Amino acid sequence: xxxxxxxxxxxxxxxxxxxxxxxxxxxxxxxxxxxxxxxxxxxxxxxxxxxxxxxxxxxxxxxxxxxxxxxxxxxxxxxxxxxxxxxxxxxxxxxxxxxxxxxxxxxxxxxxxxxxxxxxxxxxxxxxxxxxxxxxxxxxxxxxxxxxxxxxxxxxxxxxxxxxxxxxxxxxxxxxxxxxxxxxxxxxxxxxxxxxxxxxxxxxxxxxxxxxxxxxxxxxxxxxxxxxxxxxxxxxxxxxxxxxxxxxxxxxxxxxxxxxxxxxxxxxxxxxxxxxxxxxxxxxxxxxxxxxxxxxxxxxxxxxxxxxxxxxxxxxxxxxxxxxxxxxxxxxxxxxxxxxxxxxxxxxxxxxxxxxxxxxxxxxxxxxxxxxxxxxxxxxxxxxxxxxxxxxxxxxxxxxxxxxxxxxxxxxxxxxxxxxxxxxxxxxxxxxxxxxxxxxxxxxxxxxxxxxxxxxxxxxxxxx
Ligand SMILES: [Zn+2]
Numbered sequence: 001x002x003x004x005x006x007x008x009x010x011x012x013x014x015x016x017x018x019x020x021x022x023x024x025x026x027x028x029x030x031x032x033x034x035x036x037x038x039x040x041x042x043x044x045x046x047x048x049x050x051x052x053x054x055x056x057x058x059x060x061x062x063x064x065x066x067x068x069x070x071x072x073x074x075x076x077x078x079x080x081x082x083x084x085x086x087x088x089x090x091x092x093x094x095x096x097x098x099x100x101x102x103x104x105x106x107x108x109x110x111x112x113x114x115x116x117x118x119x120x121x122x123x124x125x126x127x128x129x130x131x132x133x134x135x136x137x138x139x140x141x142x143x144x145x146x147x148x149x150x151x152x153x154x155x156x157x158x159x160x161x162x163x164x165x166x167x168x169x170x171x172x173x174x175x176x177x178x179x180x181x182x183x184x185x186x187x188x189x190x191x192x193x194x195x196x197x198x199x200x201x202x203x204x205x206x207x208x209x210x211x212x213x214x215x216x217x218x219x220x221x222x223x224x225x226x227x228x229x230x231x232x233x234x235x236x237x238x239x240x241x242x243x244x245x246x247x248x249x250x251x252x253x254x255x256x257x258x259x260x261x262x263x264x265x266x267x268x269x270x271x272x273x274x275x276x277x278x279x280x281x282x283x284x285x286x287x288x289x290x291x292x293x294x295x296x297x298x299x300x301x302x303x304x305x306x307x308x309x310x311x312x313x314x315x316x317x318x319x320x321x322x323x324x325x326x327x328x329x330x331x332x333x334x335x336x337x338x339x340x341x342x343x344x345x346x347x348x349x350x351x352x353x354x355x356x357x358x359x360x361x362x363x364x365x366x367x368x369x370x371x372x373x374x375x376x377x378x379x380x381x382x383x384x385x386x387x388x389x390x391x392x393x394x395x396x397x398x399x400x401x402x403x404x405x406x407x408x409x410x411x412x413x414x415x416x417x418x419x420x421x422x423x424x425x426x427x428x429x430x431x432x433x434x435x436x437x438x439x440x441x442x443x444x445x446x447x448x449x450x451x452x453x454x455x456x457x458x459x460x461x462x463x464x
Pocket of ligand 1: 283295296329357
């Protein structure tokens with residue numbers, strides 16, 4: 001009799017568990033389409049992006065513009081009804097671009113003086129008012145630089161390796177070329193060079209220069225600029241005829257010590273498993289030219305939209321959904337590092353983290369990453385949702401890579417998802433004056449918010 005009761009209880013329990021975890025694809029697709037309808041007709045995310053771009057604008061961590069973005073997003077998270085909104089302070093290195101950013105070829109026999117289209121790279125050294133003049137030497141890569149060795153002493157090193165247009169995913173082309181910007185100037189400085197010019201990271205053939213961080217560690221900072229592609233090709237072709245070519249660089253940027261910046265956090269508490277956190281986020285800081293619209297205003301408002309959607313639709317999540325807008329991704333990721341450190345200290349359990357930091361274009365999928373012990377199982381779980389995502393036009397879900405800020409949570413057994421929109425036009429805008437609100441398409445932006453919300457919804461319901 002006793003055994004029968006135990007048997008019945010076990011059967012009943014497993015039936016309940018089965019029921020809780022059985023996936024009804026058609027039902028979920030119908031429900032998620034309802035979420036999409038709500039987003040496409042009701043979401044204010046595009047208006048939030050407008051405010052962020054036009055009222056805060058380009059916002060390097062530590063700047064007054066960044067502080068305005070913190071105030072605005074904190075206020076909005078509160079307004080949309082997050083259960084709790086708070087900030088985390090972090091010390092960041094601060095650098096300010098100046099009004100003078102010039103480079104000019106000064107001694108071409110063929111063309112005389114020629115102004116070049118340049119911007120200072122972030123954390124470049126400035127010059128005095130007359131600028132710095134030196135002979136230019138071109139290299140395509142670090143091997144060529146090392147071969148030249150001390151011959152670059154007193155010269156300006158011109159890194160001119162293009163992003164490879166034949167790579168289908170432009171992020172791969174960026175990844176293969178960007179070390180000349182991040183590490184090129186410091187290696188040139190170590191060899192005694194007095195300046196650096198770096199071919200812009202873009203596959204759009206125009207003359208718009210792109211910025212982005214260049215990192216000096218113990219090396220002496222030197223003036224370093226990004227140059228538009230047409231002028232990079234002009235400079236390169238002239239150098240072939242006139243190897244004695246000299247360029248004058250004038251930059252009024254300055255290093256300004258340390259400042260405090262804040263990561264902004266808002267959450268909806270879970271009703272059944274409040275200790276299991278699903279993080280959704282992007283980075284609030286941006287480069288100071290342009291408005292940080294695609295990078296990463298889009299990710300910021302998409303993450304806020306996920307919270308707002310749950311509120312608008314009256315969905316009470318089982319787990320805690322937390323929107324995190326990280327400080328200082330662009331120059332050191334101090335915000336993400338501090339966030340992960342505090343999460344570990346408090347013993348928080350982030351079961352999943354989804355980051356949007358690849359622009360506001362049409363969604364295509366997610367890249368997944370996790371610690372080896374949980375990677376297989378979590379990927380298998382997400383595979384089961386593949387046809388649900390396909391029906392939403394989100395078809396490219398693969399393991400390998402996620403996103404910068406959330407990668408700091410990997411060792412805390414968090415399953416990481418990097419949201420992936422179409423990549424073809426991202427580097428037309430990235431880190432340039434073109435990264436403005438007008439270049440973000442409302443519908444594409446909202447569809448991205450939908451893809452992220454769908455993933456959060458499924459993880460909340462079924463676990464990961
Ligand atoms: Zn970014």
